[in-house]
Amino acid sequence: MSDTQDLDLHRIRITSPFWAQYQALVRDVVVPYQWQALNDRIPDAEPSHAIANFRIAAGLEQGDFFGMIFQDSDVAKWLEAVAYLLCQQADTELERAADEVIEVLAAAQQPDGYLNTYFALKAPQERWSNLAECHELYCAGHLFEAGVAYFQATGKRRLLDVCCRFADHIDGVFGPGPGQLRGYPGHPEVELALLRLHEATGESRYLELARFFVEQRGTQPHYYDVEFEKRGRTSYWDSHGRDWMVRDKAYSQAHAPIVEQRTATGHAVRFVYLMAGVAHLARLSGDETKRQACLRLWDDMVERQMYITGGIGAQGWGESFTSAYDLPNDSAYAESCASIGLMMYASRMLQLEGDARFADVMERALYNTVLAGMSLDGTRFFYVNPLQTVPSIMGGNHVYDHVKPVRQRWFTCACCPPNIARLLASLGAYVYTQRDDALYVNLYVGSDAEIRRDGARFTLRQHGDYPWQERVELEILADAPFATTLAVRIPDWCARPRLAINGESVEAVPRKGYVHLQREWRPGDRIALDLPMPVLRIGAHPSLRHAAGKVALQRGPLVYCLEQADNGTDLHQLALPANAGFELQEGNGVLAGKTLIRSEGLRVAPDTAGGLYRYDAPEAAVQRQPLLFVPYFCWANRGEGEMRVWVDAAGSGARHVA
């Protein structure tokens, strides 16, 4: 069976009204906007200089390097997104722009294959001297991902060849041999990228190099200390008096060998990028120890450290995990990029395990945090995705410095916008998983996918308007009958799914969350899947104190929230009675086409007269107030205001004497 981690995006066409709109947004707004940003043509945005850096390194322009040490990766992510768009439809102008950038990159590549504008322009003598802090391998990884994607999209090898030369160079520098460095990246990414490069080229050295990086990580003597001493104890961040990235090895998941780690720790994006690579490697190399580490660390993340929105990384400090059951709603980090990385980790776990629990989390991250990272018009972005905001207090309390109440246009550290673009443009790759035993249907995304398996070729056509509508249909388009197994996912939120084939009910008995349908399929066969989407009240684990006495609403894969625009200020005064009914209604204005939830509710407001504290806690005035919930991914599209996902549960038995 051919590996389809990098499912050829030529072969899937997304037709879902929900997703086609997003992909059009990426094509028409996000990618063009980012092109302008990368070229510094947007007056009111923070400067990028990313293209200029490459042009200067290529000798095409005079000037100095400017930007973050990983500024190069913004260009790579843009190229990767362009590649995915080109798979969807031809676009001569876009392709020409990309080709021109690729020529600049090629010209900037040094004779030995090395390619990084920060080091080429600012510190040529310091190459590979500070892996803990300096993102050289991270940028290489993004470049490799772009090179693979662009090759697969266009068949053009120009960028892929640049990547291979660079990878060959890296393969010479790093390794267990004499004179080679024993290092590995402070920010993982190159591991998963090398495995993609390996799969695209068939070059086994790239797999071995990825394995080296993974297995070297966290061993003693510690490489970060070794290189720290070797370079004279300097830190890239010296101007700020900080070498904490060197000292705090858990920040980079380098405090212990991965197979010995027990908890999801450190910078959340680093963690999921790393684990995506490890999971891929575990599968390609059939390594059970690594597989167990992937399962163990996944479980710790998902069962103890993940927000209901699929966000991870509970604190601004180090954009990192904190500890079990510590998920503050208002000071959350929950970076958009971390949820994208979580999807990447999940998709590798799906290939490894064929278990829907990974798809459940992938879907949760996608429909909530990842989508919330971008405004509905595609022009503004969140880095940080809190579950509760009160703008009036955010200016005064520095605990919220990293949290923004409204999305921003561009960032000095612009990792999230291009990452959201490449994720949305490549969404098709997450819909299905090809495994020996079955074709797994992970996501319900209206689409036509050309599938080749078990000697057959067929098109699997998904109908429906998920996530709004309950009915999904899968139609078989083929020239002839064929036998194969389709594994249809029953989402974890769906208690009573109904399945029918050609109108005949089929008992839906999932195995690891998928109903395996093994039969001879005929052209025109239709699988109808009804996924009833009642509004669900979500409760939390008893140790999650930030959700104690509260509920969140979910319908289908969408988590909902209250916003000030609909419900007024002081959202903490609102409560949802245990017996409240729910009514769906369609939004309007910027929320047109979105399904909102209306319910009875209460506003519990003690008298405002008097001071902060009142003796013999007077019975609070309780007024009925209807509540209107909007999908979390739609929040903050109507100006600045309060927002809250977890809502007080009123009159719940949980609050009564037993």
Added chain:
Amino acid sequence: MSDTQDLDLHRIRITSPFWAQYQALVRDVVVPYQWQALNDRIPDAEPSHAIANFRIAAGLEQGDFFGMIFQDSDVAKWLEAVAYLLCQQADTELERAADEVIEVLAAAQQPDGYLNTYFALKAPQERWSNLAECHELYCAGHLFEAGVAYFQATGKRRLLDVCCRFADHIDGVFGPGPGQLRGYPGHPEVELALLRLHEATGESRYLELARFFVEQRGTQPHYYDVEFEKRGRTSYWDSHGRDWMVRDKAYSQAHAPIVEQRTATGHAVRFVYLMAGVAHLARLSGDETKRQACLRLWDDMVERQMYITGGIGAQGWGESFTSAYDLPNDSAYAESCASIGLMMYASRMLQLEGDARFADVMERALYNTVLAGMSLDGTRFFYVNPLQTVPSIMGGNHVYDHVKPVRQRWFTCACCPPNIARLLASLGAYVYTQRDDALYVNLYVGSDAEIRRDGARFTLRQHGDYPWQERVELEILADAPFATTLAVRIPDWCARPRLAINGESVEAVPRKGYVHLQREWRPGDRIALDLPMPVLRIGAHPSLRHAAGKVALQRGPLVYCLEQADNGTDLHQLALPANAGFELQEGNGVLAGKTLIRSEGLRVAPDTAGGLYRYDAPEAAVQRQPLLFVPYFCWANRGEGEMRVWVDAAGSGARHVA
């Protein structure tokens, strides 16, 4: 009428079992311990070097300055505490130690009167060049307070003369005249100290200098900018790349003239020290505009930014205020020193206004945050006084970096321990306020106070075991009858006080919180005040979201809390039913003699089986669990554990459909 802000502590002897114990602790444990610490004789504590700095500056020892830029103030605060102890009882050895230190200070004073060891030893050319950041006037202020206190305690002028020479020097350097600096301290303190010095010496220049500092503050062109430019834009904190103290003028309450300020802002200790001085100045100079500013800023602080424990400063960043109704329980700062400063501000407001609302807050701060700042055995201290702690998550989440789950022995920045010592040692000064219209009884502290007013001399003897017992008696000891007005405070928490004079009921009709008893008093007269102390459920203002749906318990002036030691972990699962009864019980072990509160309670704990989130929020299992509350000031005396002041209100009408 003689001003009694600095009530002669010789004339009040505290007999209260509660407070005599604390004063003995200060005498026998805290002050001796601090003496050892200041002399670096405690092996397991962070070094102080404060005495050594003075000895080096005096030429008595070789060495370099070590410590914070305000290290000198630790010695001054110790001397001030010693002075108060010497008022209570003679102690030849202690007095000799103090006299020796004073000789060192005098020897360290420079010929022109200047006295500051940091600048003398490290940067003699930089005197008065960085008022925004460098604490020279702050240290001077603490020295003046010590000088006044020691003079009043012992009659010895040695330190007072040192202070006057230094104050005269400062008076020459600063002022509106030609060649004088227009500056004022980044950390207020010298204002209130100069007013004490003025009252002790009768020197009006010290009052005028205080007025200059107060009125200059926040004017344009801004002095912090002027001196910043003048010294070449350097920052004391340059090694950390920070000049934020210069830029963030609200941090020092220097963003606008004080009379124009509308909200309590910036570093909380700075704010209350400053306002104590302003209130004192407003009274001495009869300045109505300053009085209005004092009232307005007091109200903003107390009605919108003060914890129920009398803590102020809701964030670790800048140890500062945040904004209205933002009082997070777990990431609070609520510095011990800020509550001490709050008491100082309150005592000045009492003199200015004769209004018990200031005494109510003073008492709240004293019995809760200030006392909580020290362990029951007097050996360990809190800087930060949170209202909720969960030690298991504090290591992982850097939002809690400033919060400690257990008290520490000494601090690099050792402001709080000596500040608590001097406050407790001088508690007698807060018990009464002498005003023209009456002798105000602010605090119920068993004591004998010799009072002189309206031509009479008498002793007012307080009986009782406040804050545990409800009955307070005031007995008149005198040689002859005399007429005067006693104003007896009815605490805000007491709904049904009963007052009797010599066994005869008197109607208790308070005016501004005090019952004014004007009569001819005879020797042996007894005022009996019954202050019923039911356990009160405190509710919060509807905008205080951190207390929404929660209650706190208070009995008398004491706020209570739940601790893990009595109630197990996961305190967020505990709830107090609306109809729960309360029973008092005496503590044991380290809590012997303390009144605890037992009540019915609930533990609301959803099943631990399953992941973080559960669909259709299963009815949580609710078990009855008796709750045991301990006084907040006693918390963290039994090892590390969870603590919580605000407790979920279960089954309250507030949570029901109206």
